[in-house]
Amino acid sequence: MSKIDLAIQGYPSRTPFATAARRSAKVWLCLTVIGADALALIIGFAIGLQVEQPGSISGDVWTTLAGVLLVHAGISFQNQAYSTKCLTSALQSVRAALVSAAATLLLFFLVVFSLKVTGTLPRFALSLGIVSSVVLIVSQRLLICQFVRRTYANRLHTELVIVDGGNVPDACFGSDIVDAGAMALRSDLDDPYMLNRLGTLLRHYDRVVISCTPDRKYEWAQVLKGANIQGEIVAPEIGELGPLAVHQLGGVTTVVVSRGPLNLPDRAKKRALDIVLTVPVLIFLLPFLLLVALAIKLDSPGPVFFRQERMGRGNRIFHILKFRSMRVETSDSDGTRSASRTDDRITRIGRLIRRTSIDELPQLINVLFGEMSLVGPRPHALGSLAGDELFWRVDRQYWLRHALKPGITGLAQVRGFRGATEHRRDIVNRLGADLEYLQGWSLWRDVGILAKTAQVLVHKNAY
Template identity: 85%
Template sequence: MSKIDLAIHGYPSRTPFATAARRSAKVWLCLTLIGADALALLAGFAVGVRIEQPGVLSSDVWTSLLGVILVHAGIAFQNQAYTTKCLTSAQASCRQALLSVAATLLIFLLVVFSLKVTGRLPRLALSVGIVSSVVLIISQRLLLCHLVRRAYGNRLHTELVIVDGGNVPDACLGSDIVDAGVAALRSDLDDPYMLNRLGTLLRHYDRVVISCVPERKIEWAQVLKGANIQGEIIVPEIGELGPLAVHQLSGVTTVVVSRGPLDLANRAKKRALDIAFTVPVLIALLPVMLVVAIAIRLESPGPIFFRQERMGRGNRIFQILKFRSMRVETSDSEGARSASRDDDRITRVGRLIRRTSIDELPQLINVLLGEMSLVGPRPHALGSLAGDELFWRVDRQYWLRHALKPGITGLAQVRGFRGATEHRRDIVNRLEADLEYLQDWSLWRDFGILAKTAQVLVHKNAY
């Protein structure tokens, strides 16, 4: 049994049925909303075209309608028109829907004017199509919001209350409740396996509320900030928690201390970039990876890949993949000793692939599996030291970097902060860059970091 298995042993691995049902319902309801919008646009504009041109619709008309639907879907997704809020708030749903339709029509008209085909534009069909589509979209969204609120009320989000010595308000009894003492959960920033246990539990929920004694509130706040979840603490005072907002849980005041740094639309864009880049690169580099694998096997016995536990998004541990660059008997699975320039553990092939960063290529598999991203904070080994001190003890903000997926490359790497961490400042520099990346993330910045990575593949600190 592995350390991770031991860490979660004794706690039910299955999500409560009601929680799992709500999570599944949200996904299906969002997909239903997307499909309903597409059908409304299709039906609305089809009616307009049939009124002006009775008979069977031509293939050109169907192609144009399909294009409008795809453009609208992209705009609506970017415009947050398919969020959970749009499932429960009729006002927000209709507002975002109207803005998305307006933007789609604006793009359509710009294309028409640029192609100089305004003279052939069926004005009656367009007018009837716009009115019909808007009426259908608003009608189906109002109906869906009504049905969702009737079926789920305000409980569409999945909520968990963790009790760590605090009191449980009566208003919280409708949520899933875990007694930290019974489940052996602690706000221990010095125990990565405990954080992994908590991260494994929290992945089933949208929101977690902590009820704890005053002396543990600040530590719980630090734990939640890197957990990639909306975390809140039941507290009458805000003190040193650094709150983002004050919310209410069924009438009980809570302080929001963390949110995932990216919303659904931005997570989807980042994941799309990962897939679009990783698949063709893996295919193109497959011959190189095969040659490296053969060279590793010929030089020294042992596995081709080196696997090591690293901390990922939400403080969940995963197995990172690298080409093995050291002899098996001297490999450091805990990562307590950083590789140095004259490290006698590294093989001849290993020195070459580390110098050129080829040893990192198998991490593209981690990206495909969704454990990593192309760009993000680099995942560190659990035993990594800055001088003679563990990374997370140098600065407690270290755990905040895990609110995003770890990356193959990152802002710290392109700034030259890589290699051995012989001094406290070595990890502080990386942490400052990682926190800057979290705060100012954008897709264009990811493109820029990927472009700059090519300039630092061969680096004086890579050994």
């Protein structure tokens, strides 16, 4: 049994039914809104065309409408029109839908005017189609919000209460409750396996509330900041937690200390970029990867790949893949010894692939499986040291970087912060860049970092 298996031993293997149902409901409701918007646009413009030109609708019209639907979906995602808030707030849902529809129409008219085909447009049909579509979109969004409020009230989001020596407020009994002592949960920042255990539990929830003794609040706050979840601590006082907001749980004051840095549309955009780039690159590089694998096999005995435990998003541990560059008997599975320029553990082929960053290419498989992203904070080995001190003991903000998926490359790497961590400042520089990336994420920034990565594939600190 592996360390990870031991870490989660004793946990329920299945999500509570009510919790799983609510999580599934959110996904299906968001998909319903997307489909309803598309259907409203199709029906609305079909009404306009049928009124002005009764009969069948030409294939060119359907092609144009398909393009409009794709553009509208993209704008709606960017405008947060499909966020979970739009499921419960009618005002926010209608506002986001109208802004998205207006932006789509503006873009449509710009294209029409640039192509100089305004004279061929059936103007009455177009005007009637716009009015009909807007009325249908607003109507279906109001109906969906009303349905969600009546069906789920305030219970659409999944909540977990972890009790670690604190009192259990009466209002919490409607949520899933876990006794930290009974489940052997601790807010231990020096135990990656405990953080993995907690991350495994929290992945089933949208919100977690901690009820603990005053002396444990700071540690729980630091744990939750990197957990990629809205985390709150029951507290009448704010203290030094660095709160984001103050909420109420049935009249009990809670302090919000963390939120996932990316909302659902942003995560969808980032994942789409990963898939769109990773799949063709893997296919293109497949012959080259096979040649590298053969060279490694001929150079020294042992497996082609090196697998190592790394800390991923939400403090959950995964196994990173690399081409093996060291002899098997001297490989460092914990990562306590950084590779040096004269490292005698590195094989002949290993030195070449490390210098050119070819050894990192198998991580594209981690990206494909959703364990990593193309761009993000680099995942570190659990035993990595800055000088003679563990990374997370240099600065407790280290755990905050795990609120995003780890990346093959990142802001720290394109700034030259890579290689051995011989001094405390080496990890401090990387952490600063990671937190800057975390706080200012955008899709275009990811694209820019990928473009700059080509300039640092061969780097003086790569050995």
